[in-house]
Amino acid sequence: MDVSRSHDTPGIPAAPWRKGRASKQPAPQRVPLSADLIVDAALRIAGAEGIDALTMRRIAQEFDTGPSSIYAHVINKDELLDLMLDRVAAGIDVPKADPDDWQEQARDVARAIYRVFSANADVARIALATIPTGPNMLRVTEGLLAVLVAGGVPIQQAAWSVDRILLYISADAYEGSQFMARQRESGLPMREFGPAFREQVRTFYASLPSETFPCTSANADILTSGGGDDRFEFGLDLILTGLAAKLPAPDA
Numbered sequence: 001m002d003v004s005r006s007h008d009t010p011g012i013p014a015a016p017w018r019k020g021r022a023s024k025q026p027a028p029q030r031v032p033l034s035a036d037l038i039v040d041a042a043l044r045i046a047g048a049e050g051i052d053a054l055t056m057r058r059i060a061q062e063f064d065t066g067p068s069s070i071y072a073h074v075i076n077k078d079e080l081l082d083l084m085l086d087r088v089a090a091g092i093d094v095p096k097a098d099p100d101d102w103q104e105q106a107r108d109v110a111r112a113i114y115r116v117f118s119a120n121a122d123v124a125r126i127a128l129a130t131i132p133t134g135p136n137m138l139r140v141t142e143g144l145l146a147v148l149v150a151g152g153v154p155i156q157q158a159a160w161s162v163d164r165i166l167l168y169i170s171a172d173a174y175e176g177s178q179f180m181a182r183q184r185e186s187g188l189p190m191r192e193f194g195p196a197f198r199e200q201v202r203t204f205y206a207s208l209p210s211e212t213f214p215c216t217s218a219n220a221d222i223l224t225s226g227g228g229d230d231r232f233e234f235g236l237d238l239i240l241t242g243l244a245a246k247l248p249a250p251d252a
Helices: 003-008 035-049 056-062 067-071 077-089 099-119 123-129 135-150 155-186 190-207 214-218 228-245
Strands: none
Touching: 035 056, 035 077, 056 067, 056 077, 077 099, 077 123, 077 135, 099 123, 099 135, 099 155, 099 228, 123 155, 135 155, 155 190, 155 228, 190 214
């Protein structure tokens, strides 16, 4: 009997004294890639490392593969960014337009967008440079446009208003994400970092030469008052009340 080949016989286990035989395990099967999995990984990377760290090579590392495998599912980085933006936009609810409540509905939509953008690090930065083309972002912009038009806003003003509102929200949320990045770098909890940072800014403003910066130096306390949510609501109110003031008279 040729015992040297007994390990090849079905049903007979490998001899434990043969090196590598007893401990050898089947190679793990890779999870099939998809655009959804790639977007998941991209959002994780952006959240942990920032949008600048997002490259096809970096994403490929998450799946222990090469960039070419990523390009098989996502055309380029621009498409990936659009997919990321559209993924988070799925969490934004838009109400059915009510002509009698259009301003409050517009505020609610704006607040929902702001919350979602703020909760997903650097996504607001994507929104600043991306024209919405995905189904979720198109649903949001269509819904907001419908709210304004139902409220009597002429379509041209409504179209530009949606553009300006999204720009305002994206810029505000992006500024917030930068502030959070500073807080993380400091190692301090937000309850300590926020007041300390504002005090630094207040002290700086107050120290400016009054003959050159009279308004800034004399009003340092006021200039640094109010939290991010308060300032966001103030700006949103400026946009919507200003828009309402431009509406044509009912009998026009």
